[in-house]
Amino acid sequence: MxxxxxxxxxxxxxxxxxxxxxxxxxxxxxxxxxxxxxxxxxxxxxxxxxxxxxxxxxxxxxxxxxxxxxxxxxxxxxxxxxxxxxxxxxxxxxxxxxxxxxxxxxxxxxxxxxxxxxxxxxxxxxxxxxxxxxxxxxxxxxxxxxxxxxxxLPPLNEQRKIAAILSSVDEAIEKTEAIIEQTEKVKKGLMQQLLTKGIGHTKFKKTEIGEIPEEWEVRRLEEICEIRYGKSPKGVKVEYSDYPIMGTSGHVGYAKEFLFSGPMILVGRKGTIDKPIYIERDCWIIDTAYGLFADQTKVSLKWLYYFLTSYDLASLNEATGVPSLNRNSLYSIKVPLPSLNEQNKISNILTSIEQKIETEKEKLSIINEIKKGLMQSLLTGKVRVKVDDEVVSS
CATH class of the missing domain: 3.90.220.20 (DNA methylase specificity domains)
Structure with missing residues (x-):
């Protein structure tokens, strides 16, 4: 230095x-x-x-x-x-x-x-x-x-150059965050439109859950899916295996065997009840959650997942302390049901938006790591910067 x-x-x-x-x-x-x-x-x-x-x-x-x-x-x-x-x-x-x-x-x-x-x-x-x-x-x-x-403390000209380099990275971070925020808004608007008005409909009817396309039906959740209880793994938790243990906070460990064969929707039964998770693979679900399953020749689970994420599940909370969701309350939810073909189209549109968000989040994570590495190098003098067309070397 x-x-x-x-x-x-x-x-x-x-x-x-x-x-x-x-x-x-x-x-x-x-x-x-x-x-x-x-x-x-x-x-x-x-x-x-x-x-x-x-x-x-x-x-x-x-x-x-x-x-x-x-x-x-x-x-x-x-x-x-x-x-x-x-x-x-x-x-x-x-x-x-x-x-x-x-x-x-x-x-x-x-x-x-x-x-x-x-x-x-x-x-x-x-x-x-x-x-x-x-x-x-x-x-x-x-x-x-x-x-x-x-x-x-480096000389002032180096300070300014270092700040300029890091500022350019911050600009990339801000732009990526703005894209994520805007795409999240687009997703929210599309969900509201597609899950109530569908795709290309011109005729609508009034129902007990609001106005929906004429071709759609209103069904109770118990008519289109099955809800199964999760189970606490005993003596099967290991550092790694093919079968993740899933809770309402996401992935919490691994099991030697699986409880349910995917795909499925995880919904919290106790604690967190308002953030459904869509799971495609075989896994274990802990006892504070439900697993929702459906015959996918009749109902798209991915479509149902998007519907449940838009539904106010917290309104079904039956406990004054730790939030709790009764299976019968979940079954009683009334669902505006399109044809299977339209369900798949809706879920494909929303999935593409989610993939865009995930891609940008991965990009944001990479840029943040780049900034972290640059700060470590530039603020310690391990890497010197070019000032006035001359490279200042250590």
Missing amino acids: SEKWQHKQLGQLLKLRGGYAFKSEDFREHGDVAVLRISNIKNNGIDLEDAVYVDRNVAEQAKDYKLREGNVVIAMSGATTGKTAIVRKEDLPLVLNQRVGVFDIYNSEHLSEEYLAYVVQSSSFKNQILVNAIGGAQPNISGKQIEDVEIL
Whole structure:
């Protein structure tokens, strides 16, 4: 590593400034200026969906705590301790609440704010933060402890170049996340349309479950599928085999033998009851879930899976404590049933949308891993960057 890289404590480069102590009665569900609380810092970003607001008069009292585009902020207590974010233009106007800190750099010729944003996302920084945060009833860290964190500081031109490289990766992440979000919306809209109106129908009839195509029938779930209880495996759980053990949280282990032959739909019986899972392979289903089976020469299980994911299964909850779903309640669900041919067409359309979402999620995972590797290499000087048409080598 070049001698130009230096070990510096953050306190030599900046001051961490805490937020304003607003009164709880100042907060509104809607208002002029959003308040940045620790709960609004999520996944290296700011999420103001559940933000509280203050009116302009209160915001003016806290004018020294107004944030600007590019500010780097950090959560200093609670479950999100150590999480950081960069203030974006679309987040403004925004004021800083107590227990959230903002980094005020002394001299921008020594430390780039864009570079700082990636330093505080690094595993090295977060590990130092977590060591200091642990110990109380809840995670908590002071401004002084954050300022004592040591970082590696390259020359300013390298800082800017490193930040530019990582920013380009962030742009790819944001674009992929936007594609996923938009495709999820498309899927939701298609499900609502296809599962109630079908494909190409022009004539509809009124039924006890709403308006459906004339050719469709209304059937109770017990008429089109069979529900079987899952079973807790005893002495058959192993590290790996051909048969997964499935619960409402997904894959939870492996069994030496299978309980049910796929395909099937898993629906929670106790605990999580509102997230059906479609399973194609032979597997074991634990006793807190049901397995749904059907004669696929008459009913498409994949179509039924999409219908059940759109149905409010939580409304059938019969327990005041742990959610519970009675088999008879599940059987009593009334289903708008198209022909088998149309069921298959609908499920194929929705499956193609799901595959698009999964492909983009896999892409997002790869890009995140690339960013993680780049940060590890670039922020430590293990890999040097090209600056002013010259490669700075270690």
